[in-house]
Amino acid sequence: MITSTTTLVPDNPAAAYAAYRQAASAVFLAGTQGLKYKKDHYDLAVDLSKAGMQYIEEREDDIVIGAMTPLWQIKISPVIQEFAGGAISKAISDVADKNVQRYGTLGGVISGKAPFSVLLPILLSLHVDVQLQDKGCMSLDDYLYCPPMGELVTGISIAKEAVYTAYKAYRKLPA
Numbered sequence: 001m002i003t004s005t006t007t008l009v010p011d012n013p014a015a016a017y018a019a020y021r022q023a024a025s026a027v028f029l030a031g032t033q034g035l036k037y038k039k040d041h042y043d044l045a046v047d048l049s050k051a052g053m054q055y056i057e058e059r060e061d062d063i064v065i066g067a068m069t070p071l072w073q074i075k076i077s078p079v080i081q082e083f084a085g086g087a088i089s090k091a092i093s094d095v096a097d098k099n100v101q102r103y104g105t106l107g108g109v110i111s112g113k114a115p116f117s118v119l120l121p122i123l124l125s126l127h128v129d130v131q132l133q134d135k136g137c138m139s140l141d142d143y144l145y146c147p148p149m150g151e152l153v154t155g156i157s158i159a160k161e162a163v164y165t166a167y168k169a170y171r172k173l174p175a
């Protein structure tokens with residue numbers, strides 16, 4: 001597991017990101033499923049557990065999920081199970097390591113940009129925007145191709161429109 005000289009537990013994303021940026025070396029602590037295998041030392045560890053980023057909200061046009069939402073919570077969410085044929089829930093079930101399913105967070109998966117991820121391909125097939133503290137939002141596709149920007153992922157939004165549009169187009173096909 002990584003070590004740090006200081007650990008902060010900010011109560012909002014803006015404070016978390018400000019502290020992270022000011023330190024000479026810093027890391028975010030999310031579900032620690034990736035970090036527990038590392039041995040690096042940082043001046044600062046920013047624990048995101050109290051920063052208010054654990055939520056799943058269904059809105060009229062999209063579903064918004066906070067970065068600190070654990071994968072298991074996304075998997076069992078009725079909103080997510082009903083969306084896109086339950087594809088996101090099924091992808092999380094395919095994460096072989098049960099500790100990653102249980103403790104790993106959405107923000108950890110997104111920021112990790114792992115080529116072997118079972119979840120990222122499903123999200124890429126949908127219309128997903130990544131929300132970044134102080135930097136606005138960008139499409140997941142663009143985000144995955146960006147070099148590391150020292151960013152804080154605060155959440156994602158998944159457009160419902162893309163799925164409904166495809167469904168409507170399908171229904172209009174002649175018999």
Ligand SMILES: Cc1cc2nc3c(=O)[nH]c(=O)nc-3n(C[C@H](O)[C@H](O)[C@H](O)COP(=O)(O)OP(=O)(O)OC[C@H]3O[C@@H](n4cnc5c(N)ncnc54)[C@H](O)[C@@H]3O)c2cc1C
Binds near residue numbers: 106
């Ligand atoms: C054994 C194993 C199996 C795995 N299998 C899969 C798999 O099947 N599919 C898959 O998709 N992934 C898989 N992963 C990768 C896993 O999703 C990542 O390790 C992920 O980072 C874990 O999330 P976490 O919340 O535990 O992150 P942490 O371990 O807490 O953090 C990891 C890194 O992400 C950064 N970070 C965390 N949250 C944020 C944030 N909100 N904004 C910016 N940076 C952040 C931290 O600074 C740190 O550098 C696996 C990992 C392991 C170790």
